[in-house]
Amino acid sequence: MTRQRRRHIIHRRRTATGLALVAGISFVAGMTDAVGLLLSGDFVSFMTGNTTRAALSFADGDYGHALILFFALWVFILGNALGIVLAHTLSARRAFVVLSAVAILLAGASAVPPEWNRLQFYLVVLSMGMINATVEHIEGLPIGLTYVTGALSRFGRGIGRWLVGDRNPRGWLIQCIPWTGMAGGAVTGAFLTHYAGSHALWVVSVATLMLAFATALLPRSLQLHFQQPIVPARRRAL
Structure with a gap:
């Protein structure tokens, strides 16, 4: 086997593994999004929607x-930042660390008493921000886990490029994966909440933890490959 052929096989396996991981994480994110929306009445990962709804509430005089x-937006941002910090400081098995932390947050949210429903809402928002730190790209192509608007936009632009003669589907066909995972997870989460009510978060927490243990089987080098490297600031010349 030639070196080029071997690299091609490794590349294909790495891409397939990454897409399977994206599908699983997006499915869990979709479940959480549906459960969170049904329990709180607000989006837990769709911050574009929350921005618009916040603006409408402000215009209607519902300042509370x-x-x-608006606070949920900052909690989501904090979750993304915290996910990156955990991924790059605790262990080389970054997906496992982040998903485990997400599972713990969801378990904590499910244990919150009903009268503290806003605390539950913010814990779920924080977890959805964190989960984006598990996979940031697949072979250099950006991947969104809790937001599929960008994926659909890249997919649509890819169709446009194909119509004008670009026959390289690499950059846009994979964008169907996160949308499919999130859509399937959202349907599952909706049915789950219908039958289990507030206990649905426990199920999502367990599912996330199972996915975390599944990622623990992946080689460390592969988990490192799915995230953007940290580029340290250059030292000033003396």
Whole structure:
């Protein structure tokens, strides 16, 4: 086997593994999004929607709801930042660490009493921000896990490029994976909440933890490959 052929096989296996991981994480994110929306009445990962709803609430004079949603934006941002910190400081098995932390947050959210429903909402939002740190790209192609608007946009632009003669589907066909995973997870989460009510978060937490243990079987080098490297600041010349 030639070196080029071997590299091609490794590349294909790495891509397939990454896409399977993206599908699984997006499925869990979709479940969480549906459960969180049904329990709280607000989005837990769709921050574009929360921004618009916050603006409408503000215009209608419902300043309390507007502030709740604006604060959720910052909680989501904090979750993304915290996910990156955990991924790059605790272990080389980054997906396992982040998904385990997400599972713990969801378990904590499910244990929150009903009268503290906003705390539950913010814990779920924080977990959805964190989960984006598990996979940031597949072979250099950006991947969104809790937001599929960008994926659909890249997919649509890929169709446009194909119509004008670009026959390289590599950059846009894989964008169907996160949308499919999230859609399937959202349907599952909706049915789950219908039958289990607030206990649905426990199920999502267990599913996330199972996915975390599945990622623990992946080689460390592969988990490192799915994230953007940290580029340290250059030292000033003396």
